[in-house]
Amino acid sequence: MIPKNTALLVIDIMNPFDFSHGETLAEHTKKIVKPINDLRRYCKENDHPVIYINDHYELWKADLKLIYEKCRNQTSADIITPLRPSEDDYFLIKPKHSAFYGTALNTLLHHLSIKNIILTGIAGNICVLFTANDAYMREFTLYVPKNAIASVSEDDNHYALTMMKNVLKATIDDTGALLQH
Numbered sequence: 001m002i003p004k005n006t007a008l009l010v011i012d013i014m015n016p017f018d019f020s021h022g023e024t025l026a027e028h029t030k031k032i033v034k035p036i037n038d039l040r041r042y043c044k045e046n047d048h049p050v051i052y053i054n055d056h057y058e059l060w061k062a063d064l065k066l067i068y069e070k071c072r073n074q075t076s077a078d079i080i081t082p083l084r085p086s087e088d089d090y091f092l093i094k095p096k097h098s099a100f101y102g103t104a105l106n107t108l109l110h111h112l113s114i115k116n117i118i119l120t121g122i123a124g125n126i127c128v129l130f131t132a133n134d135a136y137m138r139e140f141t142l143y144v145p146k147n148a149i150a151s152v153s154e155d156d157n158h159y160a161l162t163m164m165k166n167v168l169k170a171t172i173d174d175t176g177a178l179l180q181h
Contacts, residue, residue, distance in 0.1 A: 002178065006143075007049045007114045008039055011099055011121030011128050013083050014054045014064075016071040021152045026075045028150035028157075029122055033082055035148040035175040036120050042179055044088075049112050051090040053099035053131070062093045097127045100134035109140070116141040118178070119170075124149035125156035132164045142170035145178050 013036070017026040043050050056062075057070050064085055071080055085091050095102045109117070117140045119128050128149050132142055144164050151157035164170040171178075 001180070002042065002046065002048060002118070002143075003116050003141075005114055006043075006116035006118060007051055007109060007112060008043045008118045009099060009120065009131065010036060010040075010050065010052045010083070010085075011119065011131055012055055012123070013052065013121050014067050014071045014080050015076060015122065016057070016073055017075045017079075018073065023075060025122060025150065025152045026079060028152070028154075029079050032120070032122075032148050032150050033079055035145060036083060038175050038179065039118060039120065039145065039148060040083075043118075044086075049090060049114070050085070050088075051092065051105070051108065052085045053092045053094050053103065053105060056093040056095065060093070062091055064091045067093075098130040098134045099127070100131065100138070106138060114140070116143065118143045118145065119164075120145060120148040122150050123156075124151040125153075125160040126151070129160045129163060132168050132170060136168040136170075142168055143178060144170045144172050145175040146172055147174045 040050055059066050092103050099105050117135050146161055161172050165172045
């Protein structure tokens with residue numbers, strides 16, 4: 001059972017994967033589509049906000065349609081189409097790695113009376129980890145479903161999960177266990 005005052009964050013999932021190691025990250029990301037969608041469905045059914053925070057891809061507009069179109073290609077379609085935000089989801093752009101840096105995320109979370117954050121998305125060892133660090137510094141309780149984050153390398157993903165558990169006091173589990181609590 002996910003506690004009250006919890007928001008689901010989906011980080012950088014609208015992605016073209018058109019960079020060095022992008023194909024590898026896309027293959028790893030395909031494995032997290034269903035777990036993220038399971039969390040999204042649960043959160044919507046239980047009135048937990050779903051907040052997408054995404055790179056802006058030099059568009060500098062929090063315009064989901066423009067970003068989706070810029071990111072959609074043969075590599076990304078099986079990821080971004082099923083995970084595309086709904087009309088009732090929040091959608092923010094970020095200028096750097098952390099979802100908190102230079103965004104309205106902290107203000108939005110406080111406005112929504114959020115105390116707990118579920119972190120999902122990519123890359124686990126970069127943007128998810130940096131966001132987890134900033135959330136911890138802001139005294140949010142962290143939940144990181146290990147089957148809902150992906151990195152280019154499995155070792156990097158494991159390292160990020162270890163850091164989030166040991167240093168940032170995150171609860172690390174899979175989505176099934178998180179939804180059972």
